[in-house]
Amino acid sequence: MRTKLLVKEFSVEQVDNVLDVLAHEGLQNDQRFAESYIRFRSRRGFGLRRLLQELERRGVSASIAHQAAADSDVDFYQVAEAACKKKFSRKAATILEKSKQVRFMQYRGFYSEEVDQAISMLSDDENI
Numbered sequence: 001m002r003t004k005l006l007v008k009e010f011s012v013e014q015v016d017n018v019l020d021v022l023a024h025e026g027l028q029n030d031q032r033f034a035e036s037y038i039r040f041r042s043r044r045g046f047g048l049r050r051l052l053q054e055l056e057r058r059g060v061s062a063s064i065a066h067q068a069a070a071d072s073d074v075d076f077y078q079v080a081e082a083a084c085k086k087k088f089s090r091k092a093a094t095i096l097e098k099s100k101q102v103r104f105m106q107y108r109g110f111y112s113e114e115v116d117q118a119i120s121m122l123s124d125d126e127n128i
Contacts, residue, residue, distance in 0.1 A: 003059065030060050034068035042074045045083035050109020077117055080110045084118035091122045 055065040092098035
């Protein structure tokens with residue numbers, strides 16, 4: 001929020017004062033934002049690694065982002081499985097196909113354990 005206000009050419013002093021007031025009144029809370037962001041983006045099929053990076057880019061401290069992730073009830077193994085099934089209909093037949101699947105899942109921000117489990121849950125049969 002600070003960056004957006006500074007881009008609109010408000011003075012640093014004005015921005016800091018407004019943010020202090022909002023935080024004091026409980027209207028701006030990084031913890032609440034991080035929890036909401038993790039829930040929202042995980043429903044879109046993104047993994048925790050990517051979400052933590054996105055939160056840090058948005059100015060949320062790493063400690064707050066990690067705490068929000070720990071407090072969330074999101075099962076990233078299930079999120080990974082759903083994202084993998086949505087993108088790929090079956091297990092890879094070749095090494096090239098498997099590497100494509102793995103790269104996609106890593107790009108989405110899933111850890112290797114989540115990727116391995118999600119890919120292993122894909123069907124062997126092409127017709128399913």
